[in-house]
Amino acid sequence: MRVEILEDKISLSKAAAEHAARVLRNAIRRQGHVRLIAATGSSQFEFLDRLTVFSDIDWSRAEMFHLDEYIGLPITHPASFRKYLMERLISKTKIANYHFLDGERDPTEVAREMGKELSIAPIDVAFVGIGENGHLAFNDPPADFQSEVPYIIVELDEACRRQQVNEGWFATVADVPARAISMTVRQILRAKEIIAVVPDGRKAQAVKACLEGEIGPMFPASILRQHPDTTIYLDKNSASLLNPKLAKGC
Amino acid sequence: MTSSPADTFISARPIRKLRWWIGGLLFASTVINYIDRQSLSLLAPYLKQDYRWTNTDYANILICFRLAYAFGQAMCGRMIDRIGTKRGLTISVLWYSVVSICTSLASGVYSFATFRFLLGAGESANWPGATKAVSEWFRKSERGLAAALFDSGSSIGGAIAPFIVLPIYFRWGWRPAFVLPGLLGFLWLVAWRKMYFSPKDHPRISAEEQRLIAEDTADLKRSSERPSPRWRDLLKLPQTWGTIISKALTDPVWFFITDWFPVYLVAKGISLKGGLFAVWIPFIAADFGNFFGGIASWFLIKRGWSVGAARKALVVFGGIGVMLLIPTILTVNLALITFLFASATFCYAAFSTIANVLPSDLFHDDSVASVSGLSGTGAGIGTIVAFKLIGYFSDANQAMGTHSFDKIILVAGLIPFAGMLLVLVLVRNTRATELGLVRSI
Numbered sequence: 001m002r003v004e005i006l007e008d009k010i011s012l013s014k015a016a017a018e019h020a021a022r023v024l025r026n027a028i029r030r031q032g033h034v035r036l037i038a039a040t041g042s043s044q045f046e047f048l049d050r051l052t053v054f055s056d057i058d059w060s061r062a063e064m065f066h067l068d069e070y071i072g073l074p075i076t077h078p079a080s081f082r083k084y085l086m087e088r089l090i091s092k093t094k095i096a097n098y099h100f101l102d103g104e105r106d107p108t109e110v111a112r113e114m115g116k117e118l119s120i121a122p123i124d125v126a127f128v129g130i131g132e133n134g135h136l137a138f139n140d141p142p143a144d145f146q147s148e149v150p151y152i153i154v155e156l157d158e159a160c161r162r163q164q165v166n167e168g169w170f171a172t173v174a175d176v177p178a179r180a181i182s183m184t185v186r187q188i189l190r191a192k193e194i195i196a197v198v199p200d201g202r203k204a205q206a207v208k209a210c211l212e213g214e215i216g217p218m219f220p221a222s223i224l225r226q227h228p229d230t231t232i233y234l235d236k237n238s239a240s241l242l243n244p245k246l247a248k249g250c
Numbered sequence: 251m252t253s254s255p256a257d258t259f260i261s262a263r264p265i266r267k268l269r270w271w272i273g274g275l276l277f278a279s280t281v282i283n284y285i286d287r288q289s290l291s292l293l294a295p296y297l298k299q300d301y302r303w304t305n306t307d308y309a310n311i312l313i314c315f316r317l318a319y320a321f322g323q324a325m326c327g328r329m330i331d332r333i334g335t336k337r338g339l340t341i342s343v344l345w346y347s348v349v350s351i352c353t354s355l356a357s358g359v360y361s362f363a364t365f366r367f368l369l370g371a372g373e374s375a376n377w378p379g380a381t382k383a384v385s386e387w388f389r390k391s392e393r394g395l396a397a398a399l400f401d402s403g404s405s406i407g408g409a410i411a412p413f414i415v416l417p418i419y420f421r422w423g424w425r426p427a428f429v430l431p432g433l434l435g436f437l438w439l440v441a442w443r444k445m446y447f448s449p450k451d452h453p454r455i456s457a458e459e460q461r462l463i464a465e466d467t468a469d470l471k472r473s474s475e476r477p478s479p480r481w482r483d484l485l486k487l488p489q490t491w492g493t494i495i496s497k498a499l500t501d502p503v504w505f506f507i508t509d510w511f512p513v514y515l516v517a518k519g520i521s522l523k524g525g526l527f528a529v530w531i532p533f534i535a536a537d538f539g540n541f542f543g544g545i546a547s548w549f550l551i552k553r554g555w556s557v558g559a560a561r562k563a564l565v566v567f568g569g570i571g572v573m574l575l576i577p578t579i580l581t582v583n584l585a586l587i588t589f590l591f592a593s594a595t596f597c598y599a600a601f602s603t604i605a606n607v608l609p610s611d612l613f614h615d616d617s618v619a620s621v622s623g624l625s626g627t628g629a630g631i632g633t634i635v636a637f638k639l640i641g642y643f644s645d646a647n648q649a650m651g652t653h654s655f656d657k658i659i660l661v662a663g664l665i666p667f668a669g670m671l672l673v674l675v676l677v678r679n680t681r682a683t684e685l686g687l688v689r690s691i
Contacts, residue, residue: 001519001521002521002523122302144649145648145649145650145651146648146649190299190302192299192300214582214651214652214653215517215518215519215582215651215652216650216651216652216653217649217651222519222651222652223651225519225520225521226516226517226519226651227299228295228296228298228299228516228521228522229296229299
């Protein structure tokens with residue numbers, strides 16, 4: 001795993017977006033298309049803003065999947081990840097080939113259908129974030145490191161739901177759906193390349209646990225270290241608790 | 251294929267100590283042999299990703315190599331006896347260099363497995379071939395050192411492989427990373443074809459060296475006129491089993507380190523880009539361990555220890571030392587893991603030298619090769635079983651992240667210890683020694 005520590009959130013987003021754009025362009029040049037996985041959440045705002053301004057990415061050749069979605073939340077709800085992606089990625093880039101996890105339909109069926117679509121061909125790149133509790137997609141600790149199916153239904157834990165309230169997506173914890181459809185850890189690791197975008201001081205604890213501690217289900221994002229081609233982008237704040245020696249050596 | 255020596259070296263001056271140049275060639279062929287086979291284990295973490303292999307898939311590919319390698323040794327040994335060292339090693343190196351280059355065309359588990367099988371078949375000729383070359387060129391007293399020299403090519407090859415294979419991979423991808431090691435084989439072939447002839451035909455050998463070598467070979471011929479003991483008779487002796495076990499319970503651990511160490515590091519979350527040194531240090535340590543095993547037991551014998559006691563002292567040293575693998579379970583610190591692996595491979599290699607020497611300590615000339623072949627096959631079978639289990643358990647425990655290899659490491663640390671105990675029990679002077687069936691140690 002490569003660890004890139006940038007001065008602040010803006011330079012982080014810029015560096016990560018340039019890296020992402022390079023991967024997308026290369027894949028399109030090499031194979032004529034690119035299959036990507038997009039992440040959501042407030043930590044991805046600036047990254048997606050930057051990524052969508054590149055004029056030299058042929059988005060018509062992109063096929064997009066996403067990591068997770070709340071069960072039972074309509075696309076009109078401000079916290080809906082489909083709404084998020086529609087506004088922040090799809091409408092800006094005009095990606096025509098995208099696959100949404102429909103949280104209002106039978107989740108088991110959605111997970112199965114979407115998993116089938118996803119597994120047709122390899123994923124070139126996955127953009128991911130890390131939750132305050134160390135989660136990867138909606139795989140809260142203790143995460144399922146073993147499921148080989150692409151998507152599973154998960155229960156959201158208290159810390160994860162509180163984070164959603166603090167980020168302003170919901171008024172109270174009770175309003176946050178208790179369940180979600182999430183891409184599995186194994187599926188995320190199947191991406192050829194992973195770019196993790198993790199700004200802000202509120203992530204510092206999780207970043208430390210996932211980069212310096214042991215790899216295990218209690219720190220779901222720690223598994224990224226087993227992936228041979230992952231780059232994690234941090235800013236000074238999210239990297240503030242890292243052992244300075246280790247941060248260089250990773 | 252045949253070129254007359256006289257064409258190549260017309261009125262050339264003799265080279266002093268020519269046999270050590272031959273030893274150098276054999277060392278180089280072992281180095282290249284190991285670079286070719288290490289390419290896959292170094293690229294495994296990346297290939298696993300690209301081709302979505304599980305550890306079980308990877309294990310099956312390795313096993314294809316091991317199968318061909320284990321049984322190939324016996325067959326290639328016979329082939330080389332028949333067609334001669336020069337032609338035998340020419341075919342072997344040509345074969346596996348072409349296979350290594352062709353591996354760049356692989357596209358999945360089955361094609362990789364096929365190429366690995368072919369590679370194993372070709373590479374298996376190296377040890378029998380080099381051993382034969384050593385027996386042609388070196389006197390008894392120097393044979394141990396000559397064997398240690400070419401054998402140490404395996405550690406050196408393993409140590410330099412990451413610096414050749416990984417930079418090519420990072421720059422140009424995995425396919426060229428199989429091509430370049432293959433091309434090295436062709437360079438070697440040019441040197442081999444020009445420089446290797448048997449001592450009696452060699453145009454550059456001095457008369458004095460030729461005479462010294464001829465004296466020893468005459469001795470060999472006499473002993474081969476007796477009928478060789480049958481396998482069945484050999485297998486009745488505890489010493490034979492002790493010798494087989496000394497290899498069968500140590501080699502799998504070494505091959506675990508050579509073939510799985512990069513995968514183990516990645517499972518612990520350690521990036522290979524930052525951990526290049528970790529991959530070659532255990533090989534260097536093994537190299538020192540090889541020579542340490544030989545020199546230390548020679549020293550003890552000089553101090554008046556019996557051969558058996560001196561050999562067993564190193565077996566105990568190795569059997570206990572390999573347990574240093576076990577504490578790696580407790581850490582994700584790369585420097586510490588590397589140090590522990592290096593210490594363990596040092597101890598393993600000392601043990602392994604003894605395992606290689608035991609057949610000649612215990613058996614008469616006419617059965618040394620048979621017993622050594624049996625222990626090679628025993629080691630092959632042990633390794634295949636071990637790899638099957640490693641693939642299975644590491645996949646089953648992948649939910650444990652850092653700890654997915656814990657049980658495997660624990661067993662790997664304990665198996666040579668068990669081997670040590672069995673060697674202590676089985677290798678001793680028995681009634682068979684009194685009857686003259688085995689040598690006293």
